[in-house]
Amino acid sequence: MKKTFFKLTLIAALGLGLGSCTKKTTSTPASTTPSFTASMNGTSTTFTGKASLGSNYLTITGVGTNYTITIYDKLPVQVGSAVTLGAPGGTYASVTTGAGQFWETSSTSTGTLTITTYDTSTNLVTGTFSFTGTPSSGTGNMAVTGGSFANITF
Numbered sequence: 001m002k003k004t005f006f007k008l009t010l011i012a013a014l015g016l017g018l019g020s021c022t023k024k025t026t027s028t029p030a031s032t033t034p035s036f037t038a039s040m041n042g043t044s045t046t047f048t049g050k051a052s053l054g055s056n057y058l059t060i061t062g063v064g065t066n067y068t069i070t071i072y073d074k075l076p077v078q079v080g081s082a083v084t085l086g087a088p089g090g091t092y093a094s095v096t097t098g099a100g101q102f103w104e105t106s107s108t109s110t111g112t113l114t115i116t117t118y119d120t121s122t123n124l125v126t127g128t129f130s131f132t133g134t135p136s137s138g139t140g141n142m143a144v145t146g147g148s149f150a151n152i153t154f
Contacts, residue, residue: 032124036062038069038147040095051125051154058118060125060152068096069144071129077118085131086110093131095142103133103142111144126150 036049047062047069058077062069071085071093085093086105091113094104105111111131118125129147 032122032151034149034151034153036069036149036152038062038129039143039145040067041143049149049152051152053154058125058154060127060149060154062149066097069147070094070096071113073113073115077115077125079115079118082112082114084110085113085129093129093133093144095133095144102136104136105131105133109134109141123154124151125154126152 034049036047038045038047045064045067047064047067049060049062051058051060053059056075058073058075060071060073072091073083074089074091083091085091086107086109088107092105093111093113094102096102109132111129113127113129115125115127117127127149129149130145131147133142133144135141
């Protein structure tokens with residue numbers, strides 16, 4: 001009887017001990033590494049992103065080796081909806097170079113901006129954009145395609 005009781009106690013203890021051994025899993029948090037990329041007239045370009053919140057616009061800027069992209073998103077920020085870049089009195093975008101060249105969206109040269117995340121508790125903004133800018137002088141439009149920015153602090 002004592003042997004049977006001892007065996008049952010041992011089996012129960014082992015069962016409880018082994019039953020409580022579970023593999024701990026942790027979820028990987030979403031990346032908060034900032035990024036800003038776009039294709040400039042067909043050339044993939046990486047930028048350093050920054051943003052600022054003013055009284056009328058959320059300004060999102062990407063500074064690259066050859067180009068600077070600036071997007072002026074008219075407040076209030078619309079999350080999840082594409083807005084037109086170049087609409088009169090509204091959201092617009094521009095591209096500049098160190099050599100003084102300048103392209104900008106307008107009512108005849110437009111694009112789209114979609115803000116996918118605008119978090120006022122973490123001050124991070126994420127979105128996509130594309131547009132065609134017309135030059136301030138001379139000829140030759142600037143096609144900005146496949147643009148995206150993520151986790152840019154404002």
